[in-house]
Amino acid sequence: MSLWGKMKILFLKGIEKxxxxxxxxxxxNVKKFNPDNEIVQWKKNDLSSTLLTILNQYEMSHKQMGxxxxxxxxxxxxxxxxxxxxxxxxxxxxxxxxxxxLGKMSPDFQKYAQANSTGKTDITTSExxxxxxxxxxxxxxxxxxxxxxxxxxxxxxxxPGSPEKxxxxxxxxxxxxIKDATIKEDLKKxxxxxxxxxxxxxxxEASLIKADGKSYSLSSNKGKPYMMMxxxxxxxxxxxxxxxxxxxxxxxxxxxxxxxFVNVDDTKDQFVKTxxxxxxxxxxxxxxxxxxxxxxxxxxxxxxxxxLPCFIVVDKDGKIASKPFFNLGDPELVTVLDKQTGLxxxxxxxxxxxxxxSGMDPAAAGQQAPQQQANPQPAQTK
Numbered sequence: 501m502s503l504w505g506k507m508k509i510l511f512l513k514g515i516e517k518x519x520x521x522x523x524x525x526x527x528x529n530v531k532k533f534n535p536d537n538e539i540v541q542w543k544k545n546d547l548s549s550t551l552l553t554i555l556n557q558y559e560m561s562h563k564q565m566g567x568x569x570x571x572x573x574x575x576x577x578x579x580x581x582x583x584x585x586x587x588x589x590x591x592x593x594x595x596x597x598x599x600x601x602l603g604k605m606s607p608d609f610q611k612y613a614q615a616n617s618t619g620k621t622d623i624t625t626s627e628x629x630x631x632x633x634x635x636x637x638x639x640x641x642x643x644x645x646x647x648x649x650x651x652x653x654x655x656x657x658x659x660p661g662s663p664e665k666x667x668x669x670x671x672x673x674x675x676x677x678i679k680d681a682t683i684k685e686d687l688k689k690x691x692x693x694x695x696x697x698x699x700x701x702x703x704x705e706a707s708l709i710k711a712d713g714k715s716y717s718l719s720s721n722k723g724k725p726y727m728m729m730x731x732x733x734x735x736x737x738x739x740x741x742x743x744x745x746x747x748x749x750x751x752x753x754x755x756x757x758x759x760x761f762v763n764v765d766d767t768k769d770q771f772v773k774t775x776x777x778x779x780x781x782x783x784x785x786x787x788x789x790x791x792x793x794x795x796x797x798x799x800x801x802x803x804x805x806x807x808l809p810c811f812i813v814v815d816k817d818g819k820i821a822s823k824p825f826f827n828l829g830d831p832e833l834v835t836v837l838d839k840q841t842g843l844x845x846x847x848x849x850x851x852x853x854x855x856x857x858s859g860m861d862p863a864a865a866g867q868q869a870p871q872q873q874a875n876p877q878p879a880q881t882k
Contacts, residue, residue, distance in 0.1 A: 508573055511558060515551055516579070522547055541586075542593060548583040549596035555580055556603045591644045598647055605637070605648075612636060624669055625656035630677050646680040649673070650687055658691050660826070667695050693802040696812065697820040706797035708762065708787040711772050716787045718760065722818050725840040726758035730803045730810040732765050732792070733774040737809055743778055745828050749837075750783050756841035759784030764803060766792045815840060 526543055529535075555576070562570040584590070590597040612635075613628045629652045633645050640648075657670050670691060678684045697703075708716040718728075729746070731738050750759050761784050763771040771788040779786055789795030793805060802824075803810060813822035813836050821840055825833040838844055 505573075508576065512573070512576055512579060515554065519547065519551055541589075545586055545590045545594055546596070548586070549590055549594045549600060552580065552583050552600045553596055553603070555583075556600055560603070560607075588641055588643050591641075591647050598651055601644065601648060602651065605632075608636065622665065624666055626653045626670055626673055629656075630673055642679050646678050646683050649677060650683050653687065654690060658687075658694050660694055660824075662695055664699070667691070667698075689802075693804055693807070696802060696824040699820055699822070701820045703814045703818050703820050704800045706789070706800045707795070708789060708797060709768070710785070710787055711775065716785065718814075719818060721758050721760070721814070723816055724758055725756070725816050725821065726760055726814050727753075727837070728760045728762055728801075728812045728814070730762045730764055730798075730801070730808060730812075731774075732763065732805075732808055733770055733778075734765075735805075735808045738774075738778060742809070742828070743782075747782055749828055752845055753837055753841050753843060754783045756843060757837070761786050762797060763788045764792045764795060764798055764808070813837065813840060 523544065526540065526547075530540055559570070559572055559576075587597070591601070609629065609632050612632045613625075616631065617623050617628060626649070630649060633640065633649065637645070653670060653673065657666060662670075671688075674684055674687045674691070678687060703718065705718055708718070710716050718726075759782075761775065761779055761782075763775055763786070765771050765774060765788075768788055768790065771786075775786040789797040792798070793803065797803070801812065807824065807826065809826070811822075811825040811828065811833060812820070813833075815821040822833065822836045827833070834845055
């Protein structure tokens with residue numbers, strides 16, 4: 501037997517011993533703590549997923565080290581299959597197993613994508629992966645396809661700044677190719693949270709109150725465009741750097757449009773303190789969404805901690821006129837405000853960027869309106 505053959509056997513025996521030892525430890529803890537069967541099974545599936553990831557890394561590393569024809573043994577493959585006896589449960593519950601499956605597919609998918617994207621400048625990764633699953637992974641369960649496609653969409657094509665054409669493509673894939681109702685609903689929520697409404701949709705009414713306790717209706721602005729700003733006291737962007745810019749934006753456009761400042765702090769008392777402290781003297785309506793990030797308006801407008809502060813423009817007919825913006829200096833936002841008001845804000849050269857929250861790409865920074873530049877800090881998640 502060759503040296504490579506002996507090393508394969510030793511590696512597999514080592515992995516099997518790891519599994520035996522950890523399973524023994526799990527059983528000892530079962531006797532000691534008597535956990536629920538579901539927890540025990542989850543732990544064993546988690547172990548299988550981790551071992552599968554190691555096996556795949558072992559195989560790929562040999563192919564990448566100048567031996568593309570490297571092949572694992574039948575015993576290796578049999579062991580991989582044995583570790584996947586609960587694969588439909590594992591794909592639902594364990595991200596490591598989904599990463600393992602994607603890792604196994606990666607070389608084949610890369611070849612497929614290269615062969616099928618030539619000359620198609622606007623094709624998305626999600627479209628290619630959807631086609632790949634249909635043509636090259638016919639034996640994969642629909643459950644696995646749904647989870648893997650959802651992962652690829654969330655990682656590749658659902659992000660701030662996506663062109664409307666891409667957003668619509670992803671919506672179509674979610675509607676037609678994702679079969680699991682829960683995954684479908686979750687993906688729609690994610691896409692809405694990141695990309696917001698479609699331009700031209702009716703802006704939904706939502707429950708709001710003012711500092712005096714009286715209710716406030718967004719529809720009271722009908723006949724005049726308005727910009728909503730969602731904010732909270734704990735967000736570091738709301739402070740010395742941003743408020744002066746906000747004042748200038750409001751002062752420049754207030755003759756032609758309204759401003760609604762929607763607070764999503766945890767309590768009404770905090771809303772009153774924050775609005776009095778930060779927004780005193782700035783023309784506009786201060787309103788509170790009761791329940792903060794769990795409020796009616798936060799849910800309807802897809803507002804989360806990682807998106808704050810967030811700016812949305814609504815036209816005079818009460819329809820959405822912009823995507824969510826995270827930077828008052830974004831040149832695209834300035835363009836929207838100019839269009840809605842008929843005014844033309846002065847511009848200066850861009851030199852800042854804002855990266856709101858974990859997981860989001862930097863929002864485009866740019867020409868400030870008017871005259872003064874913001875110096876935003878990264879927002880924190882809550």
